[in-house]
Amino acid sequence: MTGIPPSAPRAPRAARATLVDVATAAGTSASTVSRVLHGGAGVTDELSERVRRAARELGYSVNRQARTLRRGKDTAIGVACEDFTIPFFGRIVAQVERAAHERGYGVVITCAGAGRSEEEAVEPLLSRSVAGLVVATGTAGAPEGYLAELAAELPVVQVDAPAPSASSDTVGIDNEAAGRLLTEHLIAHGHRRILFVGSGPAATTVEIRRRGYEAAMRAAGLEPVSTMLGYLPSETTERAVAVLRELTDPGAQDGGITAVLSGVARVTMGLASAMAHLGLRDLAFAAIDDLAGADAFSPPLTVLEQDVEAIGARAAQLLFARIDGDRTPPVHEQVPLKLIVRGSGELPPRAPR
Amino acid sequence: MTGIPPSAPRAPRAARATLVDVATAAGTSASTVSRVLHGGAGVTDELSERVRRAARELGYSVNRQARTLRRGKDTAIGVACEDFTIPFFGRIVAQVERAAHERGYGVVITCAGAGRSEEEAVEPLLSRSVAGLVVATGTAGAPEGYLAELAAELPVVQVDAPAPSASSDTVGIDNEAAGRLLTEHLIAHGHRRILFVGSGPAATTVEIRRRGYEAAMRAAGLEPVSTMLGYLPSETTERAVAVLRELTDPGAQDGGITAVLSGVARVTMGLASAMAHLGLRDLAFAAIDDLAGADAFSPPLTVLEQDVEAIGARAAQLLFARIDGDRTPPVHEQVPLKLIVRGSGELPPRAPR
DNA sequence: CTGAAAGCGCTTACAG
DNA sequence: CTGAAAGCGCTTACAG
Numbered sequence: 184m185t186g187i188p189p190s191a192p193r194a195p196r197a198a199r200a201t202l203v204d205v206a207t208a209a210g211t212s213a214s215t216v217s218r219v220l221h222g223g224a225g226v227t228d229e230l231s232e233r234v235r236r237a238a239r240e241l242g243y244s245v246n247r248q249a250r251t252l253r254r255g256k257d258t259a260i261g262v263a264c265e266d267f268t269i270p271f272f273g274r275i276v277a278q279v280e281r282a283a284h285e286r287g288y289g290v291v292i293t294c295a296g297a298g299r300s301e302e303e304a305v306e307p308l309l310s311r312s313v314a315g316l317v318v319a320t321g322t323a324g325a326p327e328g329y330l331a332e333l334a335a336e337l338p339v340v341q342v343d344a345p346a347p348s349a350s351s352d353t354v355g356i357d358n359e360a361a362g363r364l365l366t367e368h369l370i371a372h373g374h375r376r377i378l379f380v381g382s383g384p385a386a387t388t389v390e391i392r393r394r395g396y397e398a399a400m401r402a403a404g405l406e407p408v409s410t411m412l413g414y415l416p417s418e419t420t421e422r423a424v425a426v427l428r429e430l431t432d433p434g435a436q437d438g439g440i441t442a443v444l445s446g447v448a449r450v451t452m453g454l455a456s457a458m459a460h461l462g463l464r465d466l467a468f469a470a471i472d473d474l475a476g477a478d479a480f481s482p483p484l485t486v487l488e489q490d491v492e493a494i495g496a497r498a499a500q501l502l503f504a505r506i507d508g509d510r511t512p513p514v515h516e517q518v519p520l521k522l523i524v525r526g527s528g529e530l531p532p533r534a535p536r
Numbered sequence: 537m538t539g540i541p542p543s544a545p546r547a548p549r550a551a552r553a554t555l556v557d558v559a560t561a562a563g564t565s566a567s568t569v570s571r572v573l574h575g576g577a578g579v580t581d582e583l584s585e586r587v588r589r590a591a592r593e594l595g596y597s598v599n600r601q602a603r604t605l606r607r608g609k610d611t612a613i614g615v616a617c618e619d620f621t622i623p624f625f626g627r628i629v630a631q632v633e634r635a636a637h638e639r640g641y642g643v644v645i646t647c648a649g650a651g652r653s654e655e656e657a658v659e660p661l662l663s664r665s666v667a668g669l670v671v672a673t674g675t676a677g678a679p680e681g682y683l684a685e686l687a688a689e690l691p692v693v694q695v696d697a698p699a700p701s702a703s704s705d706t707v708g709i710d711n712e713a714a715g716r717l718l719t720e721h722l723i724a725h726g727h728r729r730i731l732f733v734g735s736g737p738a739a740t741t742v743e744i745r746r747r748g749y750e751a752a753m754r755a756a757g758l759e760p761v762s763t764m765l766g767y768l769p770s771e772t773t774e775r776a777v778a779v780l781r782e783l784t785d786p787g788a789q790d791g792g793i794t795a796v797l798s799g800v801a802r803v804t805m806g807l808a809s810a811m812a813h814l815g816l817r818d819l820a821f822a823a824i825d826d827l828a829g830a831d832a833f834s835p836p837l838t839v840l841e842q843d844v845e846a847i848g849a850r851a852a853q854l855l856f857a858r859i860d861g862d863r864t865p866p867v868h869e870q871v872p873l874k875l876i877v878r879g880s881g882e883l884p885p886r887a888p889r
Numbered sequence: 890c891t892g893a894a895a896g897c898g899c900t901t902a903c904a905g
Numbered sequence: 906c907t908g909a910a911a912g913c914g915c916t917t918a919c920a921g
Binding site for chain 1: 897898899900901
């Protein structure tokens with residue numbers, strides 16, 4: 184037994200080959216190597232070949248820091264998300280990462296939720312000179328906010344933004360329509376007392392969905408009733424239980440609801456747990472945003488699904504177009520919504536109260 | 537109406553202040569500014585204050601590329617995950633990001649699944665000189681593999697690794713015990729025909745859980761039966777329906793199973809959907825890994841939960857210890873498991889067949 | 890306590 | 906077609 188473990192972690196790192204190493208090995212200059220490795224315009228085939236071989240043999244790959252320092256712009260983009268534990272954001276990240284990888288770009292992430300300000304979240308990305316930013320914070324997009332200022336300086340694409348921005352591209356769904364359509368669906372199936380559930384006032388996107396719900400309710404001559412469960416997953420279920428216990432009681436103020444409309448995936452889960460806990464098997468349940476496993480819920484969950492992959496892919500596409508120099512005015516795109524009616528067909532029809 | 541939109545995206549970026557700008561403004565040299573901004577050992581209070589004020593006024597923040605180029609090591613770490621759309625990985629990422637942010641480190645991500653080789657996934661991180669790597673690929677850790685080689689060069693912590701590594705720290709659960717414990721739980725409740733469901737042979741971690749299942753079955757004199765549903769979410773449910781339809785048929789070969797044990801979250805969802813679809817309400821259902829919303833499933837899901845947040849936080853902690861110079865031999869930590877029996881109490885007891 | 894100078898690895902005009 | 910040289914912004918011995 185020796186005092187030195189066979190392979191202790193973090194042995195001195197084998198030095199990476201540099202451009203000069205390659206140049207020396209190929210018997211030429213760094214300038215030429217650099218040219219060859221960038222499309223090689225105007226270099227002899229023979230020399231070019233020698234350089235390539237040397238690079239291969241030395242396992243050369245560019246040092247991005249040096250390149251970025253010289254060029255002023257990193258081949259990396261930043262992604263700011265509200266919360267990576269929510270699948271919506273993971274799906275966005277996955278798509279953006281794929282697009283970036285295809286183009287040889289790195290992806291630096293930062294979390295913009297958890298009481299961190301947008302500025303605090305984004306600074307680390309800026310100090311790395313990222314070439315652009317995908318922002319998916321759910322609360323962003325205040326016209327006068329930090330992001331607008333930032334977007335004047337480098338390409339920014341907002342995902343799930345509450346409103347079209349004057350300074351950056353946005354991709355998302357029509358949140359107002361989402362709230363309206365799902366509400367109309369429930370009304371068409373005979374529901375008259377429908378509860379809208381959101382997370383909190385800071386979730387601007389969800390609040391817009393609520394406006395759609397309220398418009399649809401009023402258009403049908405019905406009284407909107409809504410509640411908010413907050414942002415903390417740990418508290419959501421508990422609060423949902425209390426709310427549902429009260430509002431499903433026919434005797435209570437605003438009571439006797441027959442359908443629940445969840446405005447965002449984050450609260451859908453808590454509602455589902457609460458309904459299972461309370462055994463509310465014939466309360467109709469509909470939600471904006473799909474949820475993995477929702478078809479196994481009891482009661483089954485009807486959803487207005489957004490194509491998150493399409494949103495993520497499109498956001499990346501727009502960002503890279505801007506990075507490549509596109510300076511046309513900002514675009515604001517909405518992806519289509521898809522109503523998925525789950526369970527044994529339709530929501531259980533209920534007599535109007 | 538003018539031809540130029542009021543705020544076209546990507547206006548020429550306002551130049552960031554440099555160290556020299558700060559030095560000039562403060563009437564001193566770059567060396568001094570650098571010293572002040574790094575703890576300021578041995579600089580006059582007065583000069584130090586002047587520098588700080590200048591830095592503040594110019595909105596100075598360090599250019600990481602330049603720093604990294606000079607120092608040779610980035611203040612960033614890399615995270616390689618199998619699939620960001622799976623909440624497990626999102627939760628790991630969130631914890632690692634938090635720890636990194638606290639230390640002023642950036643987080644560069646890369647996806648190692650989707651047919652991308654580990655090498656291809658990790659190269660972009662290496663070319664950015666990351667200071668260390670958290671690897672959570674579920675299939676990693678082959679002793680002779682690329683990762684082992686990599687770990688000899690820079691700190692690597694493996695999450696959810698199938699086996700202790702000689703060259704890097706690992707954090708995860710005891711997969712063999714997980715399979716065994718949950719199986720014993722089902723056996724204790726009277727089940728004798730229990731099906732284990734995995735994803736595929738490449739998911740080494742899941743295969744180890746299966747070994748635990750088989751050991752427990754054999755120890756009880758029972759015959760193990762297992763199946764694999766593959767890696768594609770789109771196909772999982774369909775395959776689960778076919779498998780369950782056959783194996784719950786008392787007449788079939790290996791048929792008449794009374795309990796299903798899911799080896800990994802990725803297939804749990806498909807199984808839940810299939811069971812809902814087939815109306816298999818009294819099939820007992822247990823899974824390794826918890827799943828959001830699982831308490832709303834029908835039938836409810838008993839799970840052996842791993843503390844993913846603890847795993848992520850610990851992985852980050854170990855990584856930064858290595859980055860800070862810790863060269864003690866690799867550690868292999870296991871976080872505790874927690875059995876959560878869901879539903880109206882226990883799994884439905886069944887008569888042995 | 891402070892500053893001038895070198896150099897990290899690369900790209901890019903500029904000469905030749 | 907090729908190379909020498911400058912310089913991106915920073916840190917760090919090295920002088921003073």
